[in-house]
Amino acid sequence: MTPTPTATHTMPRMGWFSRAEAWLDERGKGAWIAAMVLGSIFVWPVGLALLAYMIWSKRMFNSSCRNRAMTRHASHGFKTSGNSAFDAYKADMLKRLEDEQHAFESFLERLREAKDKSEFDSFMDERAEAAKSDDNA
Structure with a gap:
């Protein structure tokens, strides 16, 4: 699946972790939960690490990851x-x-x-x- 043209033009060059985080944020909380479950099934420390990261970054409790990702990439992380x-x-x-x-x-x-x-x-x-x-x- 190719990224949307707007996603590639608005995002600055990032490392693999930041790209994965942005990709999951674009798809919402369900994608984070699916990644955590799949990580737990295949390599349990990965699932545990994702769960810890989701709780630490408060992604589990946000109403929508997508809105936050769009706001962050639209303004290069800065407010006007x-x-x-x-x-x-x-x-x-x-x-x-x-x-x-x-x-x-x-x-x-x-x-x-x-x-x-x-x-x-x-x-x-x-x-x-x-x-x-x-x-x-």
Whole structure:
């Protein structure tokens, strides 16, 4: 099942736990309970951990997880200040920070790829030299 277009555009990049939490929040309290029951059936500590998390975060007692998730993602987790100029500045700054984060993550990915290529080239050179020395022997 693919996420809705609005969910992917309004959510900032998150870790796997935050994405799973948001996914369950979008589906409501029943999804949390189903995850807890399935976790208990397959790996009981997972179910117990989910139950503890649900109680600790007060998800068991909220009227709706969905409304809270939509409010949180719509405003990047911040309430409006009442000053429209400041809110516009804040939204612009958050957008720039998200863009910088994306650029930095892509830079790190290119850096990892370059390192992997360098290590692979080094391995291939060592292998070629070992094959050449075996042929000379």
